[in-house]
Amino acid sequence: MRQTTFLKPADVTRTWYVVDGAGMTMGRLATEVAAVLRGKNKPTFTPNVDCGDFVIVINADQIVMTGNKMNDKKYYSHSMYPGGLRTRTAKEMKAKYTVEWVEKAIHGMLPHTRLGDVQRRHLFVYKGSTHPHAAQQPVEMKIKG
Template sequence: MRQTTFTKPAEVERTWYVVDGAGMTLGRLSTEVASVLRGKHKPTYTPNVDCGDFVIVINADQIVMTGNKLETKKYYNHSGYAGGLRTRTARVMKENYTVEWVERSIYGMLPHTKLGDRMRRHLFVYTGSEHPHAAQKPVELKIKG
């Protein structure tokens, strides 16, 4: 008789991955990173358990967007007060708020629940090629595109 096995939180083994964003397209990078953060690349994936790995994204300032999206795509924030809507283009986000730009792209592909909040803590984004996680011995994650 076959039986479905469910991973328990104590049984999860986490790996550290580093992704070089130089020349990568934002959407293609984000989908792969979100999949690794969720743990969907593992055969022991369980939807209701945080079984994903840690991901470090370096060279975030060299990530690109295709087409005319830098001018047309808009990011919105609202303070909650009347007239408190702030709008920024993708070009402004890339130039001035690079880390937030990449994080928002990846966060949007994770669950918007308490489980997703835990997964978000496993993402680290840096603009340069240096990161302070050398002690964790991250493995390079190859992403096409």
């Protein structure tokens, strides 16, 4: 008889991955990174335990969107004051707020719970090709597309 094993938080082993975003499509990159942050790429995945890995995304300024999404896609935020709605296009987000642009795409694919808040902290996004996490010896992660 088979028995389902559940991972305990003390038994989690974490790996650091680095993803090069140069020429990657935003959606394909975001789905793969979100799965690794959750730990869904591991056979020991447990939904209620933070069993995901750390992910570093470099060259975020070279990530692309297909079609006309750069002009058509809009990002909304509200200050909670009357008339406080702020609208930005994807083109403007990429030009001025590159790191937040990538983080917003990945964060939207994680759970919107306390567990998701912990998993969000395992993502590091950088505009250029350098990052300060060399001491963690990150492994390069290949993503199709």
